[in-house]
Structure formats: structure tokens, C-alpha cells
Amino acid sequence: EAGVTQFPSHSVIEKGQTVTLRCDPISGHDNLYWYRRVMGKEIKFLLHFVKESKQDESGMPNNRFLAERTGGTYSTLKVQPAELEDSGVYFCASSQALAHSSYNEQFFGPGTRLTVL
Amino acid sequence: AQSVTQPDIHITVSEGASLELRCNYSYGATPYLFWYVQSPGQGLQLLLKYFSGDTLVQGIKGFEAEFKRSQSSFNLRKPSVHWSDAAEYFCAVGRTSYGKLTFGQGTILTVHP
Numbered sequence: 591e592a593g594v595t596q597f598p599s600h601s602v603i604e605k606g607q608t609v610t611l612r613c614d615p616i617s618g619h620d621n622l623y624w625y626r627r628v629m630g631k632e633i634k635f636l637l638h639f640v641k642e643s644k645q646d647e648s649g650m651p652n653n654r655f656l657a658e659r660t661g662g663t664y665s666t667l668k669v670q671p672a673e674l675e676d677s678g679v680y681f682c683a684s685s686q687a688l689a690h691s692s693y694n695e696q697f698f699g700p701g702t703r704l705t706v707l
Numbered sequence: 708a709q710s711v712t713q714p715d716i717h718i719t720v721s722e723g724a725s726l727e728l729r730c731n732y733s734y735g736a737t738p739y740l741f742w743y744v745q746s747p748g749q750g751l752q753l754l755l756k757y758f759s760g761d762t763l764v765q766g767i768k769g770f771e772a773e774f775k776r777s778q779s780s781f782n783l784r785k786p787s788v789h790w791s792d793a794a795e796y797f798c799a800v801g802r803t804s805y806g807k808l809t810f811g812q813g814t815i816l817t818v819h820p
Contacts, residue, residue, distance in 0.1 A: 625810075646807060681751070694805050
């Protein structure tokens, strides 16, 4: 079974440009999460989808970030326009549908390293 | 707000030595607690988790962790480290079993032969 995949693995852009990151969750996983790690800092939560709906977007830093999940499958995270402080590693994770009194492990992708110059 | 502290940014041990990675959390109730490991080029992999019950939990790769409520700690241990354990380790907490995770800053483990 394929794990969580992310594309691209690396992206280098200039300040003011637009970048779109893609995440393909494990097939059948309803929950999809985005996290970000800025250099030297902790991994921080950005948002959580349940199928195509945003369950929790409390971690999104500002309106330059737009996340979508078309048809409840793959997700994209667009940064427009990118700023220097957006540099970091963006992780995607997915988990199965919530079941009562059970834990659904979050499986993480390898991340996309974004560098904004 | 919940928070996680991993006081050690970098730890170096010799192969075969024991290991303890520290994790302290701040949270009003008993959180869901996790340890993840990230090897270079890989995603984060879950080592173990604690929700309730026995405060000593066993995980994969020979790791264990102990939840101590009085100290708000969830330290990760391994009795004998292997060179393949070199990686970055993250402690995390969650309010639920399915929601967002709050991570510590990570501890980089270097293993000397």
C-alpha cells in the first residue's frame, strides 16, 4: 500500500511568486492534515480536512495560504504571494475515518521543502 | 493552550548505550501523547502513543515511554541504541485521538560506533 506522497519534494521560488504544494493521502483516508516546520522551530499544525470539508483551519497563518481538497481525495496548499518567512518544510498527514473510541494514526508524508528567496 | 518542550536539541550516544529523550507537556487534562521519529528523507513515523491505562507503553523498534502525570512528562527510552536509531525524534500531544497534534522542537540523535 502506498504511503502519503507529496509533490514536489523541493521548491525554490522568489518572493512574490506563487507555489502550489500537493498531497496525496493514503487511499481511503478521510482525514488529511497539513503541518509546517520553519527552520529551527517546531512542527506546527496548519489545518485539518475531513473529506472535502475543513474541520479545523486554526493554524493557517494568513490569507496568503489557501488549502483545498477536491472531492475528498488529494489536497493542495497554495501560497500566494510567497514571502521569505514562508520557507520551511510542509508536511501532509492522513488518517482513517474517525471511529468511536479508537485511535486513527496520522501517517506522514516526507514533506515538501519550500525555499523563498 | 497546550505546549510541548523537548529540552535536548541534540544528543549523542555510543552504540549499545542506553537512551532517554525528555519530553514535558503543558495541558489542562491528560492529553494524548505520542513519539514520532523522522529519518532523513522520510516522513514522520509513529513510535508509540499513550491514551490511558498502563503508564509504561511499548512501541516499535524496542522503544518505550513512561507517562508521569505528576511531572507532566513522557520520556522516551531505549536500553541499547543501534546505529540505525540515528534520526530526529519528536514528542507530540493531542486533545483528541484524531485532531491536530502539537509538537516539541525535536531532538536529533547521533549514534557513535
